[in-house]
Every structure is written in C-alpha cells, then in structure tokens.
Amino acid sequence: MIDYALHFGFFALSLALLMNIWRAIKGPTDMDRILAVDTMVINLIAVIILYGIYEKTTLYFEAALLFAMFGFVSTVAYCKFILRGDVIE
Amino acid sequence: MHLIHELLISGLIVLGAIFALVGSYGMLKFPDLMTRLHAPTKATTLGVGGALVASMVYFLTLEGHVSIHEVLISLFLFLTAPITAHFIAKAYMHKHLKPKQLPKTQSGWSTYSASPAEQSHKHSQSSTSHQ
Numbered sequence: 196m197i198d199y200a201l202h203f204g205f206f207a208l209s210l211a212l213l214m215n216i217w218r219a220i221k222g223p224t225d226m227d228r229i230l231a232v233d234t235m236v237i238n239l240i241a242v243i244i245l246y247g248i249y250e251k252t253t254l255y256f257e258a259a260l261l262f263a264m265f266g267f268v269s270t271v272a273y274c275k276f277i278l279r280g281d282v283i284e
Numbered sequence: 285m286h287l288i289h290e291l292l293i294s295g296l297i298v299l300g301a302i303f304a305l306v307g308s309y310g311m312l313k314f315p316d317l318m319t320r321l322h323a324p325t326k327a328t329t330l331g332v333g334g335a336l337v338a339s340m341v342y343f344l345t346l347e348g349h350v351s352i353h354e355v356l357i358s359l360f361l362f363l364t365a366p367i368t369a370h371f372i373a374k375a376y377m378h379k380h381l382k383p384k385q386l387p388k389t390q391s392g393w394s395t396y397s398a399s400p401a402e403q404s405h406k407h408s409q410s411s412t413s414h415q
Contacts, residue, residue, distance in 0.1 A: 197342075200294035204335070207301035211308035218312055226317055226376040233368055234311060234324040238304055240357070241328075241335045245297065248342050256353035263357055267364040274371035278378060 197248070204245050211238050229273055236266030289345045293338045300334025303327045317376050325369045333358050 212235060219231035240259045247255035272282050307327020314320040336354040343351050374395070377386070383396055391400040398406070 196290045196294050197297075200297040204297045204301040207305045208331075211305045214308040214312050224317060224376065224380060226372055226379070227320065230311070230317070230320065230324065230372055233372075234308060234328060237324070237328040237332060237361070238308065240361075241300065241304055241332045244332070244335045244339050244354070244357075248293075248297075248339050251346065253343060253351060253353065256351075256357065260353070260357050260360070263360050263364075267360075267368060270368045271371055274368075274375040277375040278371075 201245055201249050205242065208238055208242050208245070212242075225277075229270060233266055233270045236262055240266075286345075289341065293342050293345075296334050296338035296341070300331045300338065302331075303334060304331030307331065317380075318373065321369055321373060325365050329358075329361055329365050332361055 215231045215235040215238065219228045219235070222228045222231060240262050243255050243259045243262065247253065247259075276282050304327060307324045307330075310323025310327065311320050314323065336358045340351065340354045378395070383393075386393060386396070391403065392398075397403070
C-alpha cells in the first residue's frame with residue numbers, strides 16, 4: 196500500500212514542479228520567477244524525502260537538508276541584490 | 285509491518301502531496317504577485333511536513349529508533365519560509381509599486397519614510413525653529 200501512495204506522491208509532486216516551471220517561464224515580473232524557483236526547491240525536498248522512503252534508506256536526508264539551505268540562501272541573496280545593489284555590504 | 289502503520293504512512297504521504305499540488309496550482313492561478321505569495325509559502329511547508337512525518341513513522345517502524353534528521357529539515361523550513369516571503373514582498377514593493385499605491389498606515393511604511401522617533405524629532409525641531 197505504501198508503494199501506491201509513493202507513486203501517487205511522485206506523480207502529484209511532479210505535476211506541482213511542472214506548474215512551477217510554467218510560472219517561471221510566464222511570470223511577468225522577475226519576482227514571480229524567484230518565487231517559482233524557491234517553490235521548486237521546496238517541492239524537490241519533498242521528492243527527495245519520498246525517494247528515500249522508496250529506497251528504504253536514510254541516506255538522502257543530508258541531500259534534502261542541503262537543498263533547503265541552498266534554496267533559502269539563494270532566494271535571500273537575490274532579493275537583497277535587487278533591494279540594495281549588493282549582497283553583503 | 286502492520287496495517288495501521290501502513291495506513292498512517294500512506295495517508296500522510298498522500299496528504300502531503302495533495303497539499304503541495306494545491307499550493308503550486310494556487311501560485312499558477314492568482315492574478316498578482318502579492319496574492320501569489322500566499323499559496324506556496326503555506327502549502328509547501330505542509331506538504332514537506334507531511335512527507336517528513338511519514339518518513340519519521342516509516343523509519344521508526346522499519347528500524348525501531350527515532351531519527352531526528354526530519355525534524356531538523358522541517359524546523360529549518362518553518363523558520364525560513366516567512367523570511368523568504370518577507371524578502372520577496374519587500375523587493376517587489378520597492379521595485380514595482382509607487383508610494384501612492386500603498387495602503388495608509390499610522391506612522392508610515394518602515395522603508396519608505398523615517399522611523400516614528402525621527403519623525404517626531406524633526407517635527408519638534410521644525411516647530412521650535414519656526415518660533
């Protein structure tokens with residue numbers, strides 16, 4: 196039963212990723228694209244966790260944690276650059 | 285693995301995936317960036333939280349000991365999701381909105397005008413200089 200739930204989870208999260216890519220292509224302003232990329236990173240974290248359950252190993256948590264940290268730092272750095280013209284003053 | 289455990293894990297995975305899907309669909313459908321910010325920041329933390337709790341229960345039933353990795357990831361996401369939403373909103377406001385379009389507040393917006401202490405200081409200075 197977990198197998199079916201995992202397959203549904205992969206399908207739904209892939210659909211969500213496709214919708215994020217569509218927003219990243221279409222978004223009229225640049226902040227739309229940044230929001231889409233940040234949401235893509237968070238959906239990717241969910242996909243990695245579900246893949247760890249699928250493979251029955253705890254090996255993939257470090258990868259998910261690294262993705263979370265990178266996504267957050269890159270979003271904040273880009274917004275800071277837009278606001279002040281410099282990332283760290 | 286007992287039926288109750290399987291049911292719980294499957295339910296959590298399906299719930300988390302549905303939340304992530306609805307959040308991303310909301311980001312697609314809203315008309316403006318400020319309204320578009322709402323959907324993903326709430327639904328993705330719930331989606332990833334659901335997947336993480338499912339993973340915790342799964343490895344608890346598989347290996348018998350609790351693993352704290354997932355709690356770390358979910359705590360990090362809970363802490364940083366409001367920060368990213370705040371930054372995106374602020375950058376959008378400064379780049380695309382004029383000060384006339386902003387709603388009125390009591391003492392002004394914090395990055396558009398001086399702080400209340402400075403405003404009252406300037407007021408008292410100008411009033412004394414008038415006399």
